[in-house]
Amino acid sequence: MTTHNPDDLRVRKTRRSLQQALIRLILRKGYDSISIQDIADEAETARITFYRHYHDKEALLTDCLNDLYEDLTRRTERLTPQMLVNDQSPLHTFYVHIVEHETLYRILFSSRGSQTVMQRLRHHMAGFALSTLESLNRTPIGDIPVQVLAYHAAGAQIGLAMWWLDEGKPYPPDYMARIALWLSLHGALGAVGAIEPRIPPPILP
Amino acid sequence: MTTHNPDDLRVRKTRRSLQQALIRLILRKGYDSISIQDIADEAETARITFYRHYHDKEALLTDCLNDLYEDLTRRTERLTPQMLVNDQSPLHTFYVHIVEHETLYRILFSSRGSQTVMQRLRHHMAGFALSTLESLNRTPIGDIPVQVLAYHAAGAQIGLAMWWLDEGKPYPPDYMARIALWLSLHGALGAVGAIEPRIPPPILP
DNA sequence: AAAGTTATGTGACAACGTGTATCATAAAGT
DNA sequence: ACTTTATGATACACGTTGTCACATAACTTT
Structure with a gap:
């Protein structure tokens, strides 16, 4: 897996899309039944792009939760x-x-x-x-x-x-x-x- | 899915085998990587037999844990x-x-x-x-x-x-x-x- | 113990999800 | 403008899932 540059605008945009897509999907149909394809579709990106950034669904979830906890911790x-x-x-x-x-x-x-x-x-x-x-x-x-x-x-x-x-x-x-x-x-x-x-x-x- | 008779010796034996197989497999390789085929193999039964008793892996796990909970309540x-x-x-x-x-x-x-x-x-x-x-x-x-x-x-x-x-x-x-x-x-x-x-x-x- | 009932085994099938590869294209960085 | 790099499209091999008939074995009932 290529190591992407987190400062690249494209990278940041893609990851943000994937995170927000996962949140929306969790709200809509729960976590377990979500496939990588679902996330890619919702994020309007290619499925392979997901794999270029996250190893699996859990990794993406962890990323999202870190944001949630950061938000909580900040306050x-x-x-x-x-x-x-x-x-x-x-x-x-x-x-x-x-x-x-x-x-x-x-x-x-x-x-x-x-x-x-x-x-x-x-x-x-x-x-x-x-x-x-x-x-x-x-x-x-x-x-x-x-x-x-x-x-x-x-x-x-x-x-x-x-x-x-x-x-x-x-x-x-x-x-x-x-x-x-x-x-x-x-x-x-x-x-x-x-x-x-x-x-x-x-x-x- | 046929409703099986829980009193039938074959049914009880099969379910017990499946439960114990799941426990052994979790000990050996963790829960996530276990497939239905793995459980069936470990229980020395056919894969389709699993589906005749449980809808999915979670259902079998819940069955195991319910037994645990009942045991605690009893004591x-x-x-x-x-x-x-x-x-x-x-x-x-x-x-x-x-x-x-x-x-x-x-x-x-x-x-x-x-x-x-x-x-x-x-x-x-x-x-x-x-x-x-x-x-x-x-x-x-x-x-x-x-x-x-x-x-x-x-x-x-x-x-x-x-x-x-x-x-x-x-x-x-x-x-x-x-x-x-x-x-x-x-x-x-x-x-x-x-x-x-x-x-x-x-x-x- | 024999007859009837019911669960299990075999083998096969389509559908789906996963993970990876290649190459062209678009979008960023310098 | 030029170079670098991320993304998109398409395809493939592989494993897993859930479900068929049909035959066979095991259990229950009489």
């Missing part, structure tokens, strides 16, 4: 301690992003969506959780691994967002963002007002 | 308040189950796993969270919807388990079960020892 700001209690949290950005790209998120979350997407999203959210933890400027007690903390929170956010879309967005995005953050911070016992007794965390064996 | 018990602080929680059952069926869970959690089964697993975990909340015998403060609480916790558990398998099981199952439950109960602020000030939950708009 996501670090969480400062003061921001923990107001509406300007990165989770708010997340929920607004979901609303803006609702159809796409809906398909990615559904049974027709790709699990690869979810995995990437989980890593992304875990990274956000890690930086949030850093901004708190405290280390976990009881030798709780930070990774455990991060992926616990990441899964919680994604699972909640999936439920929210499934149910047809029963609550507004800003409420979801605040309650989601609050729950991750204070836990279920905080939610039921059972603040005592505070049981110490399990110790690593 | 999962309600969480009593006393069980919250010891090792006998359903989460312990969950992690032991993952270890026992590690290969299948890897598939389920991987990029090619079925999102449908994942969705069912999420609902299952959410139901478990709901019954846990009931056993606490307290209602959430600040009008927090119980569904939000449940799916927040469910996502956290599944996300954490996925990370744990991805990382090659860096901690023992019983530690994971206890830390997972503790984190859902006490939250991230509990994990960093920041118990005050206790910020009240957001109010529904």
Whole structure:
């Protein structure tokens, strides 16, 4: 496969066409049933041109998702301690992003969506959780691994967002963002007002 | 497609062969590169026989995973308040189950796993969270919807388990079960020892 | 155990998707 | 204007899919 020059106008135009074509096709008929020929037709380009830029469908999808994540990351700001209690949290950005790209998120979350997407999203959210933890400027007690903390929170956010879309967005995005953050911070016992007794965390064996 | 009698010995034998063949093949060469012919060869049956029982590869995989899910449901018990602080929680059952069926869970959690089964697993975990909340015998403060609480916790558990398998099981199952439950109960602020000030939950708009 | 029923095996088929090759053409870069 | 390079058109070999009849084997029923 010839290595194309990414700065060439033709190359950039072709790749952008292919990416947008894939998005449109995913919205129209789901990911799995899409063939390379479909993408080429939709992008109004030759099938062989696809192979000159991407090895397979997954590679193109990855390219698209990178853009989506870049867009999300660009908007996501670090969480400062003061921001923990107001509406300007990165989770708010997340929920607004979901609303803006609702159809796409809906398909990615559904049974027709790709699990690869979810995995990437989980890593992304875990990274956000890690930086949030850093901004708190405290280390976990009881030798709780930070990774455990991060992926616990990441899964919680994604699972909640999936439920929210499934149910047809029963609550507004800003409420979801605040309650989601609050729950991750204070836990279920905080939610039921059972603040005592505070049981110490399990110790690593 | 002829409707086969599931009680017929030949049918049960064939389906079992196909299921086991798929598992073996996934172990050997991954899911994506497996063709129907491969499955038929491995199961020592004719290719057309596959089509007489399953519509496609995904259907066979779903069948395998449904069995897994049923097995987990059978073993999962309600969480009593006393069980919250010891090792006998359903989460312990969950992690032991993952270890026992590690290969299948890897598939389920991987990029090619079925999102449908994942969705069912999420609902299952959410139901478990709901019954846990009931056993606490307290209602959430600040009008927090119980569904939000449940799916927040469910996502956290599944996300954490996925990370744990991805990382090659860096901690023992019983530690994971206890830390997972503790984190859902006490939250991230509990994990960093920041118990005050206790910020009240957001109010529904 | 014999007769009837039903699942499986064989071999073949068209349709489709994939990946690659060649050569001419168009569009970019210098 | 000249050179370089990406794209388009066409074709090919190959593997996979889904579906036929028809014969045979295995199971169920009496």
